[in-house]
Each structure stands twice: as structure tokens, then as C-alpha cells.
Amino acid sequence: MGSLRLSNVSKRFGKVVALKNMSLEISDGEYVVVLGPTGAGKTTLLKIIAGLLKQDTGEIYIDGVKVDDYPPEERNVSLFFQNFALFPHMTILENVAFGLKVRGYDSREAENRALEALRLMHLDNRAYSYPRELSGGMQQRVALARTIITGASILLLDEPLSQLDAKIKSELQYELRDFVKNLGLTALHVTNDVEEALALADRIAIINRGEVVQVGTPFEMVEEPKDVFVAGFMTDMNLMEGIVEEVSTNSVIVDIGNIKLRSSRKGSFRRGEMVIVGVKSKDFKVQKADGELVCRIEDSIFSFKYRKLIVCFDNGLRVQVKTDKSGLEKGAYVSLRVDPNDVYLFPCPKGGLRAAIAEITGVS
């Protein structure tokens, strides 16, 4: 009772292309997270599904029915707004109960359910406050409660956890998933936070510049990223430009400014081709300097149970290495090792590596 299908949906605002031929299928009861940087088109996508914006081309099907001509209130979806949109003239309880009341629930019943949802959000003690009396994080939780109990079977959640303190968020995200799953709802959740996506999603869809880049389970997205953008966005992979030096049946040797790495991951590359090499910081193993892959420790940063080393090779290449070894001082020389299975190879992006990284991290 809540499947969703988008077929070739496009939307532009003047010159800006917000969505480009987007197709996505979500089955009943699934929790899908759309992940992408700010400006990728996430909000536009949700508004179109909710019926608040009209797509330029393409169709939307809810439970197999084409809904392009349905007004928002008849679409069986419930949208969480990025900026909450709590009604300022209503109490928290009235806000949360609103959706049930206008759908014809008896007022007592609606308020009881609203209270229950507020309890989940740890806010039942603020039921009679007004939105402006609550902090941003609290307002966000109220809006979340309001969205999830309307009785609609598809939830559209626009960055619903972005305003929360890290501490509250890391607990609430799992509870949110449980709640949605227990009610058997379908969720399309958009965010720019990878951890949130991993914690919540059955499947993740990464979008960039209005296009879907890759869709898959969290595991697939982290372990089998399709290109540099996905790898850089999902993981803390060190990305380096290299040249394919040797191709054999089950491995490739890449030269990164005289540093040679062997990769045994599948993929077809030609000799002399420029590729991007990716190694996750946890996959480098640190050992005593022994002549191979020798580098100098430039900085050592606390990283919970581990330390994050910034190491620099003779050729100026800098990488991050995560290790649980202690006693590695700044300035010391060490050698790195990496399992060929953990060396990823990607085709070189059109604008070059620097531009691709700038696109992911927002700074050059």
C-alpha cells in the first residue's frame, strides 16, 4: 500500500536544471535514502512527488496509479519540510494532530495518537508549548512526529535530522527507522549526511546535479562505489591520479608518480591509461620502514579508538592512514602496505580529479 515509481522526471527553474531524467522505484515498505550535496535537487524531487511542484516531463506513479494530476492532499504522501513549517499559531499537540483531524479522525483519538508520537520524540512534556518556544532541534522532532502519523503510507522526509545535536541524532535515527518499519510505511528520506544514510536506509540513491549516480544497499555503496563521486562521498577514500603500467589477467599495476600499487579488483583498463586509484584510510597497514612505500608522518590526529596519520611520500603525495598502532610519532618514517583487493580503480572523471574532489567537498 505504498509503492512509488518515478519515470524520467525532469524539472528546470529557468536555466537551472534541478532534475534530469530521474527514474527511481521504491517498493512498499522500503526505506530509501536519497543522498546528495546541497543543490543536488533533493528538495525539488520531494516537492514534485508531493504535488507541490509540477515536473516539466516524466510521470509519477503511486501504488501503480499515475498521480500527476492529483492535488497534494489526495496523493497518500506526507512531506516533512526541510524548514519544518510548524504552524506558528498552534500548539505542538495541535500541530501533530492536524493531519489526523483534517483526515476526519475524532479529535480525542487524534490527540491521543499525537501524544504517542510526541512520546517517541521525547517531547510529550512540551505538548502545550508553541513552536517558537522550542529549540531548532525540538521543532524538528515535532515536525517529524507530525509527518509520520498522518496516516499516509508514503513518507517524504526532507533532511529531517539536520538540526539535531550529533548526540541526539545518533540515537534518534535508529528509532526513526524502527518506527517507520513498525508501522509498515514507505519512506523516501533525503539527506546530505552519509552516516545518517547508512543508519537508516534499505537502499541508498546518490544524486548529483539532478541525476541519479548510483543506487544500492549501504554495503554496495561503500564497498562497490561506481565512480569517484560515489567513492569520495560515501567513504574517506584517498583518491590519487595514476597511470596504468601493467595489465595482467587478474591484476593491474598502477604508477602514481613512481609509487606502484597493485590492484586485483575487476575492471578493464588499458596500459598507459590515466586512472584514479582509491584506497580507504583503514586499508593501509602501517609497518616499520622497509624500503617499500616509505613515507613520513606529518601529523597524527586523534580519531577515537584509532589515530589518523597524515603521511607524505617523497614525491609529495599525501594520504591519510587510520591505524590502531601506538607510538607513531610525527616526523617518523614508516612503510605502508595495502592488499591489492582493497585498491580501487576508477575511470578518470571528465574535469580531472581536482574538480571532482572540489565537487564533493565543496572546497578546492
Added chain:
Amino acid sequence: MQNIWKILRITILASTFLTFTILVLFPTIFLASFPLIYIDDIRYEVFENPLIGSENLRLIIEVLTFSFKLSASTVLVDILLGIPLAFILARGNFPGKLLLETLVTLPLVMPTSGFGFASLLTWTTVSGVGKWFGLSRGILSITSNLPFIDVPIIIFIVHVSLTLPYIVRTVQAKLVEVDIVYEDASRTLGATSLTTFRKILMPELLPAIFSGSVLAFARSLGETGATIIVAGVRLTAAVAVVKWEFEFKLGAAAFLGLILVLITWLIILPAELFLTSAKGGIVKPPSLISGTIVERALIKLEAKFSKRIFKNILHGVCVALLLVLVIVPIVVVVESVFSYMFKDPYTGKTEGSVIYQLFGPANYLPIMLRSTAVSFASAFTSTYISVFLSIPLVYIIDRYRVGRILRALLKVPLVIPSSALGLSVLLFWGPKFLGLLTPSIWLIILTQIVFSVPVIVETTMAVYEGSNIKLYEDAAKTLGANPYHVVEKISLPILKEGIITGAILSFTHSLGETGAAMIVMGADIPISVLVVNMVESLAIPAALFTSAYLIIISTIMIVVFRIVSGRRRI
């Protein structure tokens, strides 16, 4: 289902638009037909009168020049006084802020004729502040002029009081909107408060100062009620329109009215366009002196005057001036009512007492009561109708293309000289064109609707734009609300504050409006005009009583309104 909602919506909007066009739009723009209707009168009276030649043209030019000098100097002082006041209100946090804010708004809602009379009494007669200083006359003569420009101080004072709110309110609203973080950033970068004001706030405030000034200028140009009382023999353009209409110099009156309206249009429309194009975008003023030696010197100077003491002095002076201009006349008029209660305090004659004039042979009481009834009935009816017209109008303005034009058009009744507006309404409905109505309370109501609708639309629009209402409506829709629910449970409650504010403002405005009423009232004299009549027939005690009574009513209304809206905001 969907179709029904669509039909309903279109019906409501279309009928609103139609009513609006007939009741507000046509009467407003009907002025444009003056030269056609009066072409002969105008030529005869203004340009080639067989007896006096173009004497009337000379007169017209004279009153226009005078009005310009008056309005320009008024706006200048408004800006100087208004910016610090706006600052105090927007950035300050002190007990009594609400009171000060109410005080600033007061002249907007006070009956201008009553206020004019109170000011006249206060500054130019022995019953006013002169008495407090032991003088046997007022501290000003009605003919004392401002230096250099030939403008009587008393008119100038009254105009400053009446137009100051326009600057203060627009600048204050903008200041509240500007995030204080920019000022903080500037301070931590080493700029003193005056430098911060010049470099960071001014660019943001310029459009607001500009639009406030335009409103104040137009308002001053068109002010009739108070001016007619304090002007003595001097004629401002707006007063001339009324006077000439009474003297049946219709051609001259219409010609002058038209010129006034054209001038108002000429300053309002470019301002509107400038502001709407700058809105959202950013004004980037060229920084001519940035980084030069001149600027260095300026920065040093600003540093000297940024000391807290100078700021406090400036703020103190501005607040004190406001108190003097607004509160003192109110106090004086109320006090005078008491001293004139049983006898004239100077001659000792009982014929000169309030009681005698109200209950004695002159028998002003029944006249006053009747006028009160006329005023309240007309103000109530026009406000009531205007509210119902305004709400759908707000939607039309926001959702449809014509909205922007409509909004600019709606500024016109707010700022054109009310006497010209009255004339236009009279001509539209009256014998010269439709022939449906003659001057009477009905015409008063129709005139009041013309300026009430813009007031209510403006305040509602302000809430509409400030509250992000479309977002809430969208939210309600996705929560399953149908259009009826959306309007009833979301839109109206959120807009309520703006609607109530607008209704109260337009009600008090209607109560106090003088210029237009004088032209369209016929035999139904509203109370604000009664004051003028009393002053002109030298029934001073009766005028005193009526002014005090009017001022107190409007003060109570604004205070009640403040309390109501204040409570909601907390």
C-alpha cells in the same frame, strides 16, 4: 471534487476583483478624467479669465511652491529624527519600549483636525505651553517662519508629527529584518558603531529610508485636516483644493487636484519599481571614498563620536522631541477642556465655557452626538466591507500577474491628497458621471472604502510576506487538508493579526479623516469635520471638547490594540 474547489475559488476571486474595481479602482483613477470634464472651466478659470487673466494660475504655482518647500523640509527633519528613533525601537531593549512604539504610531491614527487644533492651541496660544513659561501669549506666533524658507513653523511642526511615523516604521521594519550578526562582525573587525552604521547598515537601509521618505512626502503634500486649522491665511495645495471647491472654483480645484495626483504618481511609481526590483537582490552602492584619505579622516571622526555618551544624547534628544511634538498637545488639549469647563479662564465669562456651548443656546451637544454617530457608522461600515474585500485581494496580489500593478495602484489612495480623492469619488458617483449618489453618509462610506482597502491589504500583506504562509499552506496540503481546511485552519488564523491591525488602523483613519469628508459629506457632518467647522466659527470651547474626545478615543483604540497584539506576540 477538485473542480468544485476550482470553481469556488475562481468565483470568489472574480467577484472580489469586480467589486474592487468598481468601489476602489474606478473612483481612484477617475481623477484622470478631470481635464476632459472640466476642460472649459479650466481654460476659463485658470488660463484666460476675462477679469483676472491667469491670476489663478499664479496662485496655483504659489501654493504648489509653498507645499513643496513645506514637504521637503518636513521629510528632511523626519529622516534626521526618524532614523535614531527607528534604531531605538529596533535594537533597543528597555522598559517602556512598547509605549514609545505606540507613541510613534499615534499620529497615524489620530484625527488630524483634532491634532491640528491641539497643536495650534499648544504652540500659538496663551492656553498652551506659553502659559507654563509665564508668557501671556503662545511661544510661537502663527506667522513665525522657519529661517531661509518662508514656511510657518506651526505648519511645519504639525507636518513633522504627522509624517514621522512613515519613516520610523519603514526603517524599523527593515532594521528588525537585518540580522544583527553583520553589526557584530563589523565590530569584531575593528569598526566603531558609527562606521558600522555607515558601511554596513546604510546600504541595507537605503531602500527603506527612500520608500519611507516618499510616503512621508506624499502624505505631507496631501495633508488637509490639520493644515486647514493651523495654516491661517497660508494655503497649501491640498487645502486650496478644498477651499476652492467650497468657493465653487471647480475648475481651479480640479486642475490643482490633478497636478497633485500626477506629482504623487510620479514619485510613487518609480519608487515602487526601484524597490520591487531591489527586493531580494542586494543594493550595492558605489563606495566612492572607500579606502581614501577622506575615509580615513571620516573614520577617525566617527570613532570620536561613537562614544556611548554621544549616542545617548542623540537618542535622548530624539525621544524628547517626539514626546514634545505628540504628547504635549494631547496634554494641553485635555487640560484646556478642564480649565474651560465652566467658564472662560481669561475673561471669566460663562458663555465661553464648554458646558455652556454644549448645553446652552448654541446647543452643540446634539450636533456633536449626531456627528459622532455619522463618524462611527461610516467608519464601521466601510471597515467591515473593506475587510471582506481585502482578504481575497491579498491572494490575487500574490498569485496573479496583475498583482504587482494592483499593489502599486493601491498605494495611490494612501498617499494622494485626500481632498483630491474626495473630489474624485464625488465626481465618479455624483451627478457629473454616474449620477447615483449625492453627497451624504453613503458617499463618505464609499470614500472611506477607497482608502481602507489599501490599509488593510498592506498590513495583511506584510504578515503574509513575513510569515511564509505558502509554506504552511503547502504543509497543510501534504498533511491531507482540503482547500477549505487550509483557509480556515491555516491561512486565516495566521493572517488574523494583519487583518485586525489593518481593520483598527483603517477604522481610526476613517474616524479622523477630514479632507475628503469635507467634500463628500453633504449634510452628514462627521466629527472630524465638525472640529474644523467649530474652529472656523470660533466656537473654541466646543472645538476643544470635541478634539479631546476624538484624541482620547483614538488613543484608547491604539492602546487596546497594542495590548491585544502584544500579548499574542509574547
Added chain:
Amino acid sequence: MPEVKLVDVTKRFGDVHALRGVSLTVKDGEYVCILGPSGCGKSTLLRIIAGLLQPDSGSIYIDGRDVTYKPPEERQVGFVFQNIALFPHMDSWSNVTYGPVVKCMDRDTAYKAVRELMVILNIAKYSGLYPYELSGGIAQMIAIVRALATGAKLLLLDEPLGALDPRVRVNLKYELRRMVKDLNLTAIHVTHNQEEALTVADRIVVMRSGIVEGFDTPENLYWRPKNLFIADFIGKVNIMRGVISRVIGEKVLISLTNGQLVELHAEGFSEGDSVVLAIRPENFEFSSDDVMQDISLTGVVARVRFMGEYYRYDVRTEAGETIIVNYPVGGDVKKLGEKVRIWFNPETVLIYPYPEKGIEKELMVEI
């Protein structure tokens, strides 16, 4: 050289006690983070240091000079705001040179320094752009340059990464730290994000409801937190209750609520004391049935989430408690409903007296 010292600073807003007696010293050249939940008074503290707010009582010294009553323009600090606050009507270059201009500094030297800084940070190419044309990350870098342009050596950052995408944040925080160290600045950086604080700071001030709960290095806060609140706030902990059943020299024998006995290094406890054990999710291990550890719990996997570098398991123990276990990717993956046995290394256990107010109160972010 900037050293910042606060002595017993208090501040109230009406009924709200934003700061209740804060004293601390930030050393010259140090990168200090102020970490605490929203509303605990972090910004208030920073704004008091900058002079944007006046304290109700207490004093502020910068370089030994009492600046408590000095206006911000006389304090020589650079301030970076959460919402970036670049002046919207000026381009980047006018923004960054605003400080030198209004301070009437020598133009050539100041401009040259600013230009160099922009080149180092690789943002010189954005000089001619207006704030609305910049991405969040770039805009914040410009704002940082602006804050430093007048030669300020003390950099105050109020949630400088808060308005940015999480992915941008990760990168920028390292750049920020490197810049502060390269330029020999002293930095005070306010954040509510644990990870951000732990990975950039030399030392961290942990605040709660206007009070400094702790002030220490990331390592100490993580491995040896002073109290249960900090232990939990800095990174999640699983909490188990127990009673000291015997003290043996430097060790104590604790009997857990489920009856198991644990031997731990701990001092200052006596027999019969109620205690709580706090164990971080990453310090649990799974044991196979054949190897028996002393301290192990059995339970059922109630939830599994793949979190990129580790799996997060919620293990429901026989006693009905839920223990969270973060286990690195690589080993075999447990399935939902699977019976597991978990154990922990006694070295990694944190032990505290049972809080008088109860555990829930102790961990609450607002008092």
C-alpha cells in the same frame, strides 16, 4: 602573544543562567574547542571573550590585559560566525579588506598579507565574487580570512562548520586546524559536534548548562573521562550497574547485576559501594564458543546496521538490557536474531561511583 584567561565569568538572560561561573585559561598557540549541547552557553562565552556581550560578573584577560569592559573593536580578535555573515553587499575582496580599511591600517602591507593568505588557502580566485555566488565552504574560508585580515592572532570560531554540508565539514576542519597551526594562532572553536571537537582540538572544554564539566586533551577525555557525563557525551557508552564485592590491592572485584563477577583496576572504592561500569561500543568483542573469556555476556542480536567501517549491533542480553557493539567490517557478520557471546577487555572499562541523582539525571544534557 594571545593567552586568554577567564575568571569566574557569569551571565544571565532574565531567568536563564547562561554561564554560572566559568574559569579557564587557554594557552598561547593552543587550539581549544568548547563542546557542549545546544543552549549550554557556548556562544555566550565566546561572545563575552570577543566583547560582543558584557558578563554580569567576572573578568576576561587577553595577554594578561584586563579587557572585561573594552569594546570588541579594541580587543584584536578575529570572530567567525556560524551563519558566515559575509557582508552581502560587498564582494569577497571588500569583505576581507573591511577590517584593514576601518582600522585605517597601512594599505600596502595589510593588503599584501591578505592576498598572501588567500593564496595559501587557495581562494584568491574568488576575490571578485559576491557572497551569494559562493558555496558555503568557500564563503566560510573567506570569512576566516576576513577575521584574520587585521592581524588578529586570536581566532574565535562560533560553530564555523555548522552551516555546511557534513561532507564539506570533514574536509574543512582539517584545513582549519592546519591553518591555525601554520600561522601560529590561538583558536577557540565552539561546536556541539563531538567528532569535530575531538579531531581538531589540542584541548576540549566540555560544557553543560553554563558550567565547565571538564577541560582536557581528546585522548584523556576519551580514554579517561573524569565523570560519567563526559564519558557518555564524548562518545556513546554502554552502562552496567554493579556493587564492589571485594577490594584487592589496586584491584576491585565487582559483582554485576546479572551476578557475574568482574575484576578491574580501580582505586578509591570500598566494599559495598554501588558503581557503574561504562564500556564503549567499540571495545566489545565477539567470542566464539570454544574460547571462554572470564567476562562475557550472552544475548541475541536485535538489530544490525552496516555503518561503513563497522557494523553496529544491538545485542539484547538475557537480563533484558541492550548493549551496543560496534564491530569493524572484515570479520564474519552476525545476523538478526543470532545468539552471540560478547566480552570486553577489562582495561577498557571505565568505572564510576553510582551517581546520587540516578544515571538518567547524570547523563541529561540540561540540568
